[in-house]
Amino acid sequence: NAGVTQTPKFQVLKTGQSMTLQCAQDMNHEYMSWYRQDPGMGLRLIHYSVGAGITDQGEVPNGYNVSRSTTEDFPLRLLSAAPSQTSVYFCASSPDLRVEVTGELFFGEGSRLTVL
Amino acid sequence: RKEVEQDPGPFNVPEGATVAFNCTYSNSASQSFFWYRQDCRKEPKLLMSVYSSGNEDGRFTAQLNRASQYISLLIRDSKLSDSATYLCAVNEDTGRRALTFGSGTRLQVQP
Numbered sequence: 001n002a003g004v005t006q007t008p009k010f011q012v013l014k015t016g017q018s019m020t021l022q023c024a025q026d027m028n029h030e031y032m033s034w035y036r037q038d039p040g041m042g043l044r045l046i047h048y049s050v051g052a053g054i055t056d057q058g059e060v061p062n063g064y065n066v067s068r069s070t071t072e073d074f075p076l077r078l079l080s081a082a083p084s085q086t087s088v089y090f091c092a093s094s095p096d097l098r099v100e101v102t103g104e105l106f107f108g109e110g111s112r113l114t115v116l
Numbered sequence: 117r118k119e120v121e122q123d124p125g126p127f128n129v130p131e132g133a134t135v136a137f138n139c140t141y142s143n144s145a146s147q148s149f150f151w152y153r154q155d156c157r158k159e160p161k162l163l164m165s166v167y168s169s170g171n172e173d174g175r176f177t178a179q180l181n182r183a184s185q186y187i188s189l190l191i192r193d194s195k196l197s198d199s200a201t202y203l204c205a206v207n208e209d210t211g212r213r214a215l216t217f218g219s220g221t222r223l224q225v226q227p
Contacts, residue, residue: 033214040124042203042219043160050213058214090159100207100215103150107159 002026006091006108013081013115021076021111023091031094032074033058033105034066036087043090049074050097081115088112119143120206122218130226133194137221139204140186148207149187151178153200154220160203163189194225 007022025032033048035058045058049068063085065077074093078085089112092105099105121140129135141149149166164171166178166187177190187206191198201220208216 031213035217040219042118042120043217045212045214045216048212048214056212058212059216097213100209100213101148103148103162103165103205103207103215105160105162105215107161109159110157 004091004093004106004108006089006111008111009109010112011114013078013113015082015115017081019078019081021078021089021091021113023074023076023108024072025074025091025093025106026072027093027095027106028071029093029095029106030071031097031099032068033092033094033099034064034074034076035090035092036060036085037090037110038087046076046089078113081113083115086113086115118219119208120204120216120218122202122204122221124219125222126224127221128224128226129194131194131196133225134190134192135194135223136188136190137202137223138186138188139206139218139221140184141204141206141208141216142185143206143208144185145209146185146206147209149178149180150205150215151176151187151189152203152205152217154203155200160217163202191223194223196225196227199223199225
């Protein structure tokens, strides 16, 4: 079972460049989300989606765009990369839209991004 | 001030020891609580939920103290394989379909 697949696993960007982190899940989960993890800061929610065509902002959405054209895919776009976006990015999905009640988040393996 | 706080550790304990971590939350309206485990350079995985009445799963016990606004995780008979970072997660009842995570407590079990 593939579960939640993130690509690329590692990326180095220069300031001002744009890129897309890909996230795909094969579990037919309606709920998908993006978190970033920084030392001492924990996981912080960037954006989330409760189904195709529906997205919402999380705690730290600035500098990031998302779209959800299919149930399976939830790409995260960095519009103009900044050094402050150097982080580990995790995509997560859930079989239950009430993720805040069930806690059932399935994470991908992460994408390590460095912005120079 | 962070909404969900954890002692970063590391907690260094010998095999067989009992160890406990706490996680404090600032929003008294918080409804649901969870513990996740994250191995080094890996993704977090749900360990267990924390119910009002407590929750036990083998060597792991999770408890909630609403009056003092913290949750705890107790690990008995620690194994080398328990070495990881333990993240707490809280539903802050913001209307957002999401959890707020602490920054984690690192546990190192030594032989």
